[in-house]
Amino acid sequence: MKVSKLITVLGLCSLAAMVGCSKDKNMDDYRRDQLQESLARITSISGSYSGVAVSRLDGTNLGAIDLKFQARTDIAASSGNVSSQQNAIVSGSLSFRSLTNTEVVFDNGYYDDVTGDFQVTIPITQNGGAISKLSVIGQVSGNSWIGSIEVKGQPEFGAQLTLYKNAPPKNTSALEITGTRMEQIRRLNLVYEGEYTVGGANAPFRLSFVNRDILPEQNFYKLFSPVRQVNVNCDFTDFELNFSNAILDDKMGTLVGHDPTDQRGTPARANLSCVKFDNGAGNYGWDCDIMTKITTVKIHLNAKN
Numbered sequence: 001m002k003v004s005k006l007i008t009v010l011g012l013c014s015l016a017a018m019v020g021c022s023k024d025k026n027m028d029d030y031r032r033d034q035l036q037e038s039l040a041r042i043t044s045i046s047g048s049y050s051g052v053a054v055s056r057l058d059g060t061n062l063g064a065i066d067l068k069f070q071a072r073t074d075i076a077a078s079s080g081n082v083s084s085q086q087n088a089i090v091s092g093s094l095s096f097r098s099l100t101n102t103e104v105v106f107d108n109g110y111y112d113d114v115t116g117d118f119q120v121t122i123p124i125t126q127n128g129g130a131i132s133k134l135s136v137i138g139q140v141s142g143n144s145w146i147g148s149i150e151v152k153g154q155p156e157f158g159a160q161l162t163l164y165k166n167a168p169p170k171n172t173s174a175l176e177i178t179g180t181r182m183e184q185i186r187r188l189n190l191v192y193e194g195e196y197t198v199g200g201a202n203a204p205f206r207l208s209f210v211n212r213d214i215l216p217e218q219n220f221y222k223l224f225s226p227v228r229q230v231n232v233n234c235d236f237t238d239f240e241l242n243f244s245n246a247i248l249d250d251k252m253g254t255l256v257g258h259d260p261t262d263q264r265g266t267p268a269r270a271n272l273s274c275v276k277f278d279n280g281a282g283n284y285g286w287d288c289d290i291m292t293k294i295t296t297v298k299i300h301l302n303a304k305n
Contacts, residue, residue, distance in 0.1 A: 206235040210230075
């Protein structure tokens with residue numbers, strides 16, 4: 001009988017241990033341990049990584065990149081807001097130094113210590129409040145971070161990044177910052193001139209892009225996005241039309257706008273449709289149609305440097 005009772009007691013103790021009724025760790029303890037382990041894994045690779053952004057379009061330098069990150073605890077409410085759970089995330093900043101300087105921050109990064117995968121989404125607030133997103137995707141291996149930065153759905157306009165931990169920041173004055181993408185953006189600063197026919201006579205016409213990228217991070221985003229909103233001003237000499245929400249597509253080489261306002265801010269009924277041309281040797285510009293209810297004006301516009 002004593003043996004039987006002893007076996008019964010041991011069995012109950014074993015059962016209690018299995019269901020967590022003993023002094024072993026409960027679920028909260030387990031989650032805390034998991035959190036600390038995740039924070040430690042991120043901390044082991046945290047620091048500053050520096051290098052150059054290389055355009056996927058033609059392999060030219062876009063500028064210098066400094067990626068800094070560290071581990072942080074994020075508290076996310078569970079379903080029904082009954083309880084909350086702590087998660088380890090990657091937070092930090094990305095600095096870009098080129099023709100202009102920009103710094104953007106993030107606090108939603110992910111790191112997998114088994115594969116080395118590293119992912120960050122950087123939100124960029126555009127004019128009007130719309131949120132665009134840049135993706136930073138790569139792998140950490142030893143003291144290097146190798147990956148890319150791009151806009152979702154437009155990988156060919158992105159940049160390859162090879163960054164090294166604790167490397168001195170690149171001196172942009174020593175970099176030759178040129179190439180297809182930089183030239184496309186530079187051309188937004190030019191004026192395009194041509195003539196249109198009115199009453200049997202030719203009259204001068206000018207098209208220009210009004211800079212709407214007020215914040216540095218908006219300028220940074222447009223490096224990697226071929227499609228964006230632009231503000232286009234059409235000067236007919238006697239009057240003007242401003243297409244404040246025109247769509248420029250560098251991939252397709254098109255410029256489209258509608259519902260402009262005149263120089264007094266009065267709404268007008270017109271549509272703008274342009275196709276880019278580039279004949280080399282500095283001969284480039286736009287072939288545009290400006291359509292109203294009563295007529296269509298066709299204009300060949302050359303860039304004026």
